[in-house]
Amino acid sequence: MWAAVAGAFTNSVFGILRAYVLIALWQARPGLAGYDVIDAVTFCFITQAFIGPMQLFGGGLTIPERIRSGDIALDLVRPASLQACSLAEDLGRAAYLLLVRGIPPTMLGALMFGIVFPTGAGQWAAFLASFLLAVLVSFAWRYLVALSVCWLTDDRGIATVSLVLTTFFSGMMVPLSIFPGWLGDLASALPWAAMVQVPADVYLGKADLADALAFQALWAAVLLGLGALATHAIRHKVVIQGG
Amino acid sequence: MVRTYALLAWTWTRAAAAYPVSFALMVVFGFALAAVDVGVILVVFANTTSLAGFTRPEVLFLYGAANIAFSSVDMCVGNIDRISQHIKAGTFDAFLIRPASTWVQTTVDRFTPTRIGRVLQAVIVLGVAMAELDVPWQRVWMVPVMIATAMVIFASLWTLAGALQFVVTDAPEVCNAFTYGGGQLSQYPFSVYGRDLVRGVTYVVPLAFINWQPGLYVLGRDDPFGTPGFLRFAGPLAALLLALLAALAWRQGVRRYRSTGS
Numbered sequence: 270m271w272a273a274v275a276g277a278f279t280n281s282v283f284g285i286l287r288a289y290v291l292i293a294l295w296q297a298r299p300g301l302a303g304y305d306v307i308d309a310v311t312f313c314f315i316t317q318a319f320i321g322p323m324q325l326f327g328g329g330l331t332i333p334e335r336i337r338s339g340d341i342a343l344d345l346v347r348p349a350s351l352q353a354c355s356l357a358e359d360l361g362r363a364a365y366l367l368l369v370r371g372i373p374p375t376m377l378g379a380l381m382f383g384i385v386f387p388t389g390a391g392q393w394a395a396f397l398a399s400f401l402l403a404v405l406v407s408f409a410w411r412y413l414v415a416l417s418v419c420w421l422t423d424d425r426g427i428a429t430v431s432l433v434l435t436t437f438f439s440g441m442m443v444p445l446s447i448f449p450g451w452l453g454d455l456a457s458a459l460p461w462a463a464m465v466q467v468p469a470d471v472y473l474g475k476a477d478l479a480d481a482l483a484f485q486a487l488w489a490a491v492l493l494g495l496g497a498l499a500t501h502a503i504r505h506k507v508v509i510q511g512g
Numbered sequence: 513m514v515r516t517y518a519l520l521a522w523t524w525t526r527a528a529a530a531y532p533v534s535f536a537l538m539v540v541f542g543f544a545l546a547a548v549d550v551g552v553i554l555v556v557f558a559n560t561t562s563l564a565g566f567t568r569p570e571v572l573f574l575y576g577a578a579n580i581a582f583s584s585v586d587m588c589v590g591n592i593d594r595i596s597q598h599i600k601a602g603t604f605d606a607f608l609i610r611p612a613s614t615w616v617q618t619t620v621d622r623f624t625p626t627r628i629g630r631v632l633q634a635v636i637v638l639g640v641a642m643a644e645l646d647v648p649w650q651r652v653w654m655v656p657v658m659i660a661t662a663m664v665i666f667a668s669l670w671t672l673a674g675a676l677q678f679v680v681t682d683a684p685e686v687c688n689a690f691t692y693g694g695g696q697l698s699q700y701p702f703s704v705y706g707r708d709l710v711r712g713v714t715y716v717v718p719l720a721f722i723n724w725q726p727g728l729y730v731l732g733r734d735d736p737f738g739t740p741g742f743l744r745f746a747g748p749l750a751a752l753l754l755a756l757l758a759a760l761a762w763r764q765g766v767r768r769y770r771s772t773g774s
Contacts, residue, residue, distance in 0.1 A: 271680070271682040271683040272682060272683050272685060274683065274686075275680070275683030275684070275685040275686035276685050278685075278686055278689055279685050279686060279688050279689040279693070282689040282693045283689075283692075283693065283696060285709075286693065286696050286697055286705075289700075289704045289705045289706065289709075290556070290563075290700055290704055292704070293563050293564040293700075293703075293704035294556055294559065294560060294563060296564075297559075297560040297562060297563060297564075298559055298560050301559055423531075423534055425534075425538065426534065426537045426538065426541060429538070429541035429542070429544070429545055430541060430544075432545060433541070433544050433545050433547075433548055436548055437548045437551055437552075442548065442549075442551075442552045443552050443555050443556060447555060447556075447558075447559050448555055448558075449555070449558040449559075
């Protein structure tokens, strides 16, 4: 419980610092990327709320530890899919973290700077759908990263690579829509965009809803499919460690 | 104290070097991770020529100076973050019976030399920014002074955060808001932040002396918040005061430690 409060506090502090930088940028360039200042601040606090549920800084899944300790052998002989079990666990954690770590910083942002809220139930429903798909994409990605430990044995290197890719290419630091030229086009086609940029745009009503959801669903399907293949592959690959 | 620290740091370095490929990769990855923050600054300046009155090389100068201090202190003192695990498990007992300072032992605990990649990245950014800025040589002396000051401030912050963990053992993450938050704050000129926030980090927690106040002197700029000129040089004094406070807090924290029973 206190850990969650501490997490929410830290999220808020970082949210406020990010918000000031974005405000300064949008004061220099009003209307940049089709956002006004309030949209930019909203973007900042909404994405800050994503950190916990989507585990954007990595972690969440215990698979790397279980591979290292050898417990993964037990998971693999269970008559249930490892991927489905991990997903169920991850969705539960996402719901909890959204409540305790996501919503308080956003409320604080609303009080300090003012943020926009979706108008009407339709836009809320659209955002919820997009948010769920984003959590799915995030899980599917982290699951792949976690399983790679079977081949790499050490998870720290790949975790750092994932952290760099996720924080930079998701829109977590600055919106992808202000990335210059080809870098912007590339970033908005990659799976990380489906985690942060797309649901934030759906929240703000800046995205074409059908396109946005289709893009997210496509990446979710691709990454979950790869995850299923990898789950199958590690049955042949896994080295049981530990005594 | 320095000898004990160096000896333990060298032990951990040798342990890490036992896996040379992993060691090299971690240095490179650390470099890449730090590059994300520079990437963000570059993306921001791809959209504007001036952010809250500061140009790209000026912001990179402030970023580089602060981050040399932040990442080297993170490497050398930041290990103190793990103190809450030792408090919870009761393993802090072992630190207390060894014939060396608890502060030295906790700061060097699992010393990770691979974080040098991040220091290197900050050095490069500062070098490039200084080359672009053409700072007059009469003011360059402030650069090493501000980096040393910033190191003392960050080390004190980490120590304070460590001492705080004796009280909030269950919520160590709250400490990140001050240590990593301080690092994040000093990546941008303080003119982007609100007036009250800047007042707070000037007069209450002296984060403004990491790079903002001395940086204004190096860049030859007036403070947009209109603080008096002598504050540009008050950094070392503020750092000293904070360090004294941190030392006191650390002693109090250790005194509070009650082990775990069994």
